[in-house]
Amino acid sequence: MMYHHLSDAMLDDYLRDVPVPVGLVARLKQTAVPNDAELDELLRSPPMPDGLVDRLQAAIQDEILDESLRQTKVPEKLLVRLRTIPRARRRSAWRRFAVAASLLVVLFSAYCGSLSALLAAMRPKQNRDTTLTIIELYVDPTHSSLLTMSEADPTTIRFAPPTSAEMAELPIELARLDLTPALGPAGHLLQEVRRGAPLTEDVFLMRRNTLGSPQTNDQALPELSHVRRRQIAGVDLPLAPGYDRAFFLKSGIHPPVFPAAGQPTEAIQVPLVTRTDSVDLTRRLLLEGRTPSPSDIRVEDYIAAVRYGLQASNDQSLVLYATAGPSIFGRQPHHMLHLGVKAPRVQTATSTHMSIVVDVSASMRGDDRIGAVHRAFEIVLRHLGPNDSLSFVAVNHEIVRQVDFLPASGAAQLASMIRDLDPSGGDNLAKGFQAAMSLAFEAEVAAGSARHVVLITDGQAAIGDRDAARMRDLVATGETFSIRSTFLQLDRLISAETVPSSTGLEHASAVSPRQLPWRLVTLATGQSPVVARQARLQVAFNPQAVLAYRLFGRGPTAVTGLADVGVETDLHSGEEASALFELWLRPNGTEDVGWAEVHWTDPATGSPLTTERMSIGRSDIAVSDDETLWPLRAVAIVSEVGQRLSGIGDFELLNGRRFSQRKKPAGWKDVLEQAVGVHPSAGEQSDFQQMVDLIRQLEELALRGPK
Structure with missing residues (x-):
């Protein structure tokens, strides 16, 4: 009862001393914190802003687009141009002064020229008389006659006899005659010929070789360069991933092709070239101490200039051969594939x-x-x-x-x-x-x-x-x-x-x-030498085994450009035709590298024929130079000669589907060493020995310099 009379202050002091039950504070705090259901209810209560959902969806789409753009390959040239820091332009007082002075000089000169022309037009023109003194022989000069012509009237000549005090007018009709130009060397020569000069008996003219004509039968004239149409032999691969068409359009050289399953780059049709025009042109110019222009060189001509010992069949059909091994040129290790086609030889019917x-x-x-x-x-x-x-x-x-x-x-x-x-x-x-x-x-x-x-x-x-x-x-x-x-x-x-x-x-x-x-x-x-018409070589590579391949030669010509060209040709009796590829194999690829076959038409019956499809396996490729057959080494050497003359470098693969082209050495010493060290079987081929002699001439010309 006495507690009812306690004051508020005493009651507060008393309550402060009362202990708080254990867990009461925690329970009170827990009641103040809302649970998940209450939070969800509170979050659902505010209204959703207009357009928020569309903005969130757009943000997701932007992230997907950014990710795809990060995967896009940026051209190297674009990066170089973007990284180039433009030089800041500085205004120079001297430069502005020089420009102003130049403009002043130009304007002042133009003003002075215009003023001079105006003054010259206003100045009256004075007529001057032209006087010709006629001096007669055995006559006193003081008694000579005078002929005077005025510029005001050029058709009238005044004549003053020596005995006359006044000058009399003598009208003369003047006729305009064009002056004959002086004779040049050809005019003098023609003039002498009309007069009957014996040119072949003139010792001086014989020493100088008149008109470039040789005076003796042993004297050689300089050869004239013929302009003629090239044979169509270019290959234009289709627009597909793995083929750098921009490089091909710019350089006219086939770049490494990265084959892909189901893509047109997986297979290629190769023209069977048998001409040797580029080699013949090189031999002719080397006799004059010159080398041909790179644009006149076709690598496939050099490959066709040598026979590689292929054996013909006995059944009068084409035979396909394949050899592969490591490349003997270039820094980056890779392989080469040589495909050769041999035509049968026509047999004589009678002696x-x-x-x-x-x-x-x-x-x-x-x-x-x-x-x-x-x-x-x-x-x-x-x-x-x-x-x-x-x-x-x-x-x-x-x-x-x-x-x-x-x-x-x-x-x-x-x-x-x-x-x-x-x-x-x-x-x-x-x-x-x-x-x-x-x-x-x-x-x-x-x-x-x-x-x-x-x-x-x-x-x-x-x-x-x-x-x-x-x-x-x-x-x-x-x-x-x-x-x-x-x-x-x-x-x-x-x-x-x-x-x-x-x-x-x-x-x-x-x-x-x-x-x-x-x-x-x-x-x-006694019969036609054509044994196969419309022959063509078809090659396909397995993308699981071949990372990239490159065809030697067969670039576009100035005649065909990038138009569709025929890849068919006629093969004659005993002819050989070859194609050469560079191969970059996958380290852990499959055994099957690719296949090749030849299609042609029988000239006698007109029926289409095909060789048996030749499979190319990884086990068929030589792994060292000692295992490489001499035909592959020979074709690598002759193709190297054509590539160096045409300015084609060594191709090297980089990361991804990128590649680079490294310039080849300027000399021919390494090529000559490889050519001399080929198997003796190659030395028995006269055309290969002629190619070795051509390499020696190129090396000698490179050492002494062109004429």
């Missing part, structure tokens, strides 16, 4: 004797005509059968060489003799043709055998009417005894067609250096 006359006059020196004859003989000699024979006559103004009734076994002897021929002197084709016809008559052949007399010239020989008539009589007599005569005129710029001959003979035909051997083979065998 044949050929008497061939070759013009070796001075005119055959130009345009590598004698070289074309040499290469033609190498091909035709390989087509002679055991019962065939050949006679050879080389003639200029006289018979230089003559070989009688050479069998097929003596082909090497005749090839060496033709290689040593040096065109010079004049021409006497009638004498050579008569000797060849006599050998054809004396040839011992079996009944039913064919006999041919072939004359090869450049069409520049001047044959008189008497010699031409004698040659026609020989042709007619030979036809009586079944001896056929053929006249072939070498012309690099013309296709095979009948043309008028300078001799007036009806049997003359123009042939290019490439067509010459096959015309001779046709005569030797």
